[in-house]
Amino acid sequence: MLRIENLSKSFGGVHAIEKLSIDFAPGSLSAVIGPNGAGKTTFFNLISGGLQPDSGNIWLEGENMVGLSRNAIVHKGIGRAFQVAKLFKTLTVEESLRAALQSALGHASQMHGNFPLRATRDRAHEVMAQLGLQHKADTVSGNLSHGDQKLLDMALALVMRPKVLLLDEPVAGMGPDERTQMMDTVQHLWRQGGLTIVLIEHDMELVFRVAQQINVLSYGKLLAQGTADEIRQHPKVIEAYLGKPQEHVGE
Numbered sequence: 001m002l003r004i005e006n007l008s009k010s011f012g013g014v015h016a017i018e019k020l021s022i023d024f025a026p027g028s029l030s031a032v033i034g035p036n037g038a039g040k041t042t043f044f045n046l047i048s049g050g051l052q053p054d055s056g057n058i059w060l061e062g063e064n065m066v067g068l069s070r071n072a073i074v075h076k077g078i079g080r081a082f083q084v085a086k087l088f089k090t091l092t093v094e095e096s097l098r099a100a101l102q103s104a105l106g107h108a109s110q111m112h113g114n115f116p117l118r119a120t121r122d123r124a125h126e127v128m129a130q131l132g133l134q135h136k137a138d139t140v141s142g143n144l145s146h147g148d149q150k151l152l153d154m155a156l157a158l159v160m161r162p163k164v165l166l167l168d169e170p171v172a173g174m175g176p177d178e179r180t181q182m183m184d185t186v187q188h189l190w191r192q193g194g195l196t197i198v199l200i201e202h203d204m205e206l207v208f209r210v211a212q213q214i215n216v217l218s219y220g221k222l223l224a225q226g227t228a229d230e231i232r233q234h235p236k237v238i239e240a241y242l243g244k245p246q247e248h249v250g251e
C-alpha cells in the first residue's frame with residue numbers, strides 16, 4: 001500500500017529522518033511514535049510532499065510519490081491532518097469543506113463554470129456526519145473548540161477521499177476525556193473500512209489501545225516495530241523512554 005524505502009532528510013547537521021524503511025499494509029491502522037524531535041512530523045512532511053527527501057522512495061500502490069507536488073500527492077490519495085490544525089478561520093465548517101473540495105477540483109472546472117455545488121454540499125455533509133461535526137456545519141471555524149478544530153482539520157483531509165490518511169498528533173492539546181473521544185473517532189472511522197491510517201502520537205499508552213502496528217522512531221531511525229505487547233517489552237524502547245530525553249526538540 002504505502003511503502004517507505006530508505007528515506008533520508010537532514011537539516012544542516014541534524015539527520016531528522018535517516019534511511020527509514022516502513023511498510024504500511026492496506027487497511028491498517030498504524031502509529032508512529034517517539035519522543036519530541038524524533039522526526040515524526042518530518043516523516044509526514046516528506047510523505048505529503050511538503051518537504052523533498054534527500055534520498056529514498058515513497059511508494060503508494062507501486063507508484064513513487066517523490067518529486068510530485070503536494071496537490072498531485074493529494075490527488076493520488078494521500079491525505080493529511082496537521083499537528084496544529086490548518087483551517088480557513090473565517091469560513092464555516094461546511095464552507096471550509098466545500099472550499100477544499102472545490103479548490104482541489106482545480107482551475108479547469110472553475111474556468112468552465114462547472115461548480116458542482118450539490119455534489120460538494122453532499123460530500124461535505126457526508127464527512128461531517130462521519131466525524132460527528134454535522135451540528136457544527138454553520139459554525140465559523142475560528143469559533144470551534146480546540147477539539148472540533150482538530151476534527152475539522154481531519155475532515156478537510158477526509159473530504160478528498162484519501163486512500164491513506166496521515167494524522168499528526170490528533171489529540172495534541174486535549175484533556176484526558178477529549179483524547180479518548182478523539183481516539184474513538186479515529187478508530188470508528190477506520191472500522192468503516194477502506195482507509196489506511198497512520199497516526200503520530202507521543203503518548204504510547206494511547207496508541208497501544210488502537211494501533212495494530214507501532215513504529216517507534218528515535219533520532220530519525222526505526223528503533224522498534226511491532227504490536228503493542230511487543231513494543232511494551234522491547235528493551236530498546238524501554239531504554240529510550242526511560243533514559244535521556246532527545247536533545248533536539250522539534251516544532
Ligand SMILES: Nc1ncnc2c1ncn2[C@@H]1O[C@H](COP(=O)(O)OP(=O)(O)O)[C@@H](O)[C@H]1O
Nearest residue numbers: 011016036037038039040041042248249250251
Ligand atoms: N524545517 C526544519 N528546519 C530545521 N530543522 C528542522 C526542521 N524541521 C524539523 N527539524 C529538526 O528535525 C528534527 C525532527 O523534528 P520533527 O520532525 O519536528 O520531530 P517530531 O515531530 O518527532 O517532534 C528536530 O531536531 C527538529 O529540530
Ligand SMILES: [Mg+2]
Nearest residue numbers: 040041083250
Ligand atoms: Mg511533531
